[in-house]
Amino acid sequence: MANTNLDHHLALLDHLRKILVALGEAEQIxxxxxxxxxxxxxxxxxxxxxxxxxxxxxxxxxxxxIFQRYPQIAHLxxxxxxxxxxxxxxHFMPDEEIAIYQRLDERRFEAEENGEPFDWNQERQLLSMPDEGSKH
Known part of the structure; x- marks a missing residue:
């Protein structure tokens, strides 16, 4: 599980590096x-x-x-x-978003303890959905 989590973040770092390289190639720096x-x-x-x-x-x-040097890509x-x-x-995350990530980590650790599969992206989407109550 830990390797899957690390691999996910390494892939995100790779994506971010490509953005940084493109920024330099576009001579925006x-x-x-x-x-x-x-x-x-x-x-x-x-x-x-x-x-x-x-x-x-x-x-x-x-x-x-990145937020200080390259504010034009901070949203990326x-x-x-x-x-x-x-x-x-x-400091770059609002409290509401931090709360979502705390719950996400709790769910991940619970799944690991129970030997259950855990899909970080799917769980994050579920936690990020607005509550609509029980209208349906």
Whole structure:
């Protein structure tokens, strides 16, 4: 289960890296440190499978920097990454969204304890649906 969770977040990081690369290729970045930022991003992706706990601070730092350095793509940062890295990244999430992710984690841990399959994306969609009451 843990590998599935890590694989999900590595795929999201890969997607985010492609966005960052495209941003640089479109010459929308005047800062020459963009290449260095991408190198640090690659270090995170390489270190995460080896030392997940030790990589969390680097992840928090890099994700937070995206919001500061590249505000034009902040809306494209997958919300799952904010929750995954936690810490300072949670400042970019409203309380209601944090509550949803807390419930999502609780459901994931419960499924793991019971040896049940868990589909993160499906569960997140279910939890994000507005309550319509019992009208139906």
């Amino acid at each position: 005047l800062d020459s440190s963009h290449a260095l930022f991408l190198e640090r991003f690659d270090e995170l992706v390489a270190a995460l499978p080896v030392d997940q706990e030790g990589s969390l601070y680097l992840g928090q730092d890099l994700i937070s920097q 940062v997958p919300r799952d990454l904010l929750w995954f890295f936690g810490g300072d990244c949670l």
